[in-house]
Amino acid sequence: MTTTIPRPDAVLVQAVIAGALSFAHLHDLAAAAGQDGWKAWAYPISVDLLLVAAWRRLRILRAQGEPARAVWTWFAVALAASLGANVATAGLLDLNDVPDWLRILVAGWPALAFLGGTLLVHTPTAAPAEAAESERLPVVEQLPVPAEPPPAPEPDAVEPPEPVPALPASAPPADVPPALVDHARKLANAHHAATGTPIDADTLRDRLGLPGPMAAQLAAQLT
Numbered sequence: 001m002t003t004t005i006p007r008p009d010a011v012l013v014q015a016v017i018a019g020a021l022s023f024a025h026l027h028d029l030a031a032a033a034g035q036d037g038w039k040a041w042a043y044p045i046s047v048d049l050l051l052v053a054a055w056r057r058l059r060i061l062r063a064q065g066e067p068a069r070a071v072w073t074w075f076a077v078a079l080a081a082s083l084g085a086n087v088a089t090a091g092l093l094d095l096n097d098v099p100d101w102l103r104i105l106v107a108g109w110p111a112l113a114f115l116g117g118t119l120l121v122h123t124p125t126a127a128p129a130e131a132a133e134s135e136r137l138p139v140v141e142q143l144p145v146p147a148e149p150p151p152a153p154e155p156d157a158v159e160p161p162e163p164v165p166a167l168p169a170s171a172p173p174a175d176v177p178p179a180l181v182d183h184a185r186k187l188a189n190a191h192h193a194a195t196g197t198p199i200d201a202d203t204l205r206d207r208l209g210l211p212g213p214m215a216a217q218l219a220a221q222l223t
Contacts, residue, residue, distance in 0.1 A: 023048070025085040032095035033106035043106070046113045047085075050120075051078035057120050064193055074116040081109065184208065184218050 026044035035043060054075035061068040088102075089095065187207055188199040198219075205215035 019048070022082050022086060025089045026082065028089050028095065029085045029102075030106055032098050033103045034098075035106060043109065046110065047078055047081045050074065050113050050116055051082065053117055053120050054078060071120065074120060077112070077116060180208070181218070181221070 023044040026047055027040050030043035031040040054071055057071045058068050058075065061071060093102075184204055187204070191197075191199040191203065201212070201216040201219040204210065204219050205212060208215070208218075210218070
């Protein structure tokens with residue numbers, strides 16, 4: 001039996017090195033600007049967290065096909081803070097005599113990072129788009145529920161009828177118009193993009209105002 005020696009991932013090693021260097025540069029710059037002690041260590045964490053949060057929000061908005069100009073702004077702000085610290089500590093800036101404007105930027109970074117993180121977290125995603133799409137689509141009237149026939153009297157000796165083969169779950173109801181099926185499919189796609197899970201029969205029933213059996217058949221057809 002041969003033992004396979006795991007090979008290190010070059011991209012992962014490069015990411016660790018770059019992150020460590022950027023972390024150290026941000027710490028040195030914050031310490032030189034008067035943020036000593038634990039505060040100097042908190043600055044690189046804040047910059048890196050804002051950068052990761054903005055990148056994650058960009059991926060979500062790209063997958064949903066929504067504009068991401070505001071998220072790109074915060075990503076550029078965090079990237080500029082990281083690159084600025086790397087350049088400033090490369091010998092171009094005297095860390096023993098930091099200019100006043102740089103001290104002001106370093107001191108104001110926590111408020112700016114908090115604002116950016118809050119806006120990234122509370123940026124609406126697919127819910128408003130789904131609601132707008134529902135408003136543009138025609139409203140389907142609720143179909144009447146057929147009344148159940150009264151039970152027939154049981155005869156004295158009658159053979160039980162043969163069971164009627166059930167329709168496949170994927171077949172849509174015969175009395176549902178094609179427009180309703182298309183409308184339900186669009187709602188199912190929007191629901192899956194927003195939640196990551198297929199739409200269920202209860203959600204279709206609430207959205208379209210359909211009876212329970214008809215909503216269940218539509219949900220089975222869409223999934």
